[in-house]
Amino acid sequence: MKKLLAILMAVAMLATMAFAGGVTAAADEAVEIHYAYWASMDEYYEQCKAAFEASHPGVTVVLEHTSWGEYWTKLEAAATGGSVADVFQMNGVNITKYADGGVLLPLDDYIAASEVDLANYPEAMNNMYNYDGTQYGIAMDYDTTGLWFNKALFDKAGIAYPTSDWTWADLTAAAAALTGVEEGVYGIAAGYSDQQGFYNTCFAEDGWFVDGEKFGFNEPGTRAGIQCWIDLMEAGYSPSELSLEENEGYLQFMAGKLGMIFSGDWMVKYYASEDSSVSEICDVVEVPLMSTGKRASVIHGKANCISVATEHPDEAWAWVEYLSGPEAMKLMGDMGIAIPSYLEFSPTFFEAYPQYNMGIYADAAANYSFVYPSSAYNTEWADIMWNELVRAFNLEITVDEACDNIMEQLG
């Protein structure tokens, strides 16, 4: 017994020493900036980190990647517990919540004192990260949506490729011709998808979703923009909603099972990759014109924000400034990671994929983009929308019933 006690005490003492050792070691080290992000761009950030650390001696960047599924849960828990990363990635859905929650450092003074000029970034992106007249984030990239198609399947069906003159009726006719052209092939993915689906068609039909505390699901245009997808579902030109949930549309497109799909520009790195069986035979075109004679694309983009609790705001700002600056932005485009939000360098991303008609994404941003719908209590309305609309996409209820239910629940 005595022996056991002695061992236990020794272990306890060692633990104390280890703890004390850890503390002293940390105090001697240089400033550490923790950076949290979800986007799968590790290689890009590694290069940014190396370049940044070389030009900022004494500052170390610690990259903390979390997968999309857990990112927001983890970030909110960390922000609540006061252990959040110094700098973190933000999106348009969550910015209001975080800005309103007092978690973000206002950047106006830093921007004024630095060489950063917001005019270099898309206005829609600046506005997205501006809350109550205060700038809380600087956009790092932007996304719009286009129509991707599988040329081999179009050839096999004997129909012409999509053009920028296409209407929704043309798309429907092509989807009909493509369905069944090979075993298990469908014309298009028409399942529940917001940013890469009905958001775009609804805006083109003059619909809207949320404006402050008001919701637009009674608007005929909103309903028409959803109905057009349901029509494709009902006609059997798309895999079922359940199929698209278990095996996402982009995977089915990459496997050559889909003739067409609405996709954001960031999907190109998957479509062009070695895992894709369609990399040589696919291309992208502008989304079709709707009954209003207009087309629309939702625009969204990630931004970098600084925690109000950071102990090193100056170093944190330096990292944000670097990531938004010309060097990092050009690298992002050259590596083909995403469309750099720094407008001068946006084309570098398109040049990284010369085999595809990527310029349409810039046209979308410049000519027919609508800001990603968002509101102060976004998570709640988005979940109600999902709960009801998914039943319409499963063909259990009509679009009108689903929209009525949504409006009833949103009071």
Place this chain on the structure above:
Amino acid sequence: MKKRRLTREKLTNWLWGYSMILPLLLGLGVFYFYPVGKVMRDSFYNVGAFNKSSWAGLANYEKMLSDSGMWKSLGNTFSYVLIIIPATVFFSLVLAALLNTKIRGRGVFRVIFFIPTVTMSAAIAMVWRWIFNGDFGILNYLVKLLGGQGHYWLSEQATALVCISLVTIWMGVGYNMIILLAGIQGIPSVYYEAAELDGASKIRQFFTITLPLVTPTLFFVLTTTVISTLQIFDVIYMMIPAKSTAMRYTQSVVMYFYRNAFEFSKKGYASAIAVFLFVIIMLLTLLQMRLQKKWVVYD
């Protein structure tokens, strides 16, 4: 009555005793008692994102009464209990009884049946998701080979909850089997020898000796399985994505609690759900304690 006097020896004993349980007590305090108290407090507050809270009174509990999502998930939870408990208890008892006989390679079988218990549930969920996949899954492949019709097993209303139950049963049988096996092995062999002399068959021995004498262990298994099934969460979390049609058919009370707390940032309401579930579990466990006098044999 003797007067209680604090002798020096007693004091030293106490000091030693308490210092021995102090680490555990500290751990329990920080990671258990404090959170439990905090959840009970929060259930009377509106707690939003970043722990901003304001007094809500009984509003969270009132909201629960009219929340269809809450009642649906409570219904789902009881469906899990009704499917999982009988199957888990039955299969683990049968396996324990069979693996107690002197068959060749029983050590190997014990290990095989125990492996799911010690395997990471994330890995298990990944493999089962692939098996159940509606387009590429091996289950549909086999069903179609036999001339049947494929299903989106994990997405359809009729099958999703049953599939999750199956995986949970498969994961839980091994652990309960080991507990029951220990209980069975604790039965003195003289009973079996006497029964053997009287010419009782193996089946008869199981029902008249093994089953009654293993009831204390069976009671333990039943109680713990009921509690853990009422708290079912991890398999659902890993097999049903948040944006799945099947979420509303499969989400349990704990899953609904999790989504409210961490996806919708309604921590006060989520706390009320947690307290409500705690009360249900407590009542059911008390009921079981009462009922045990009717069927558990202590010698």
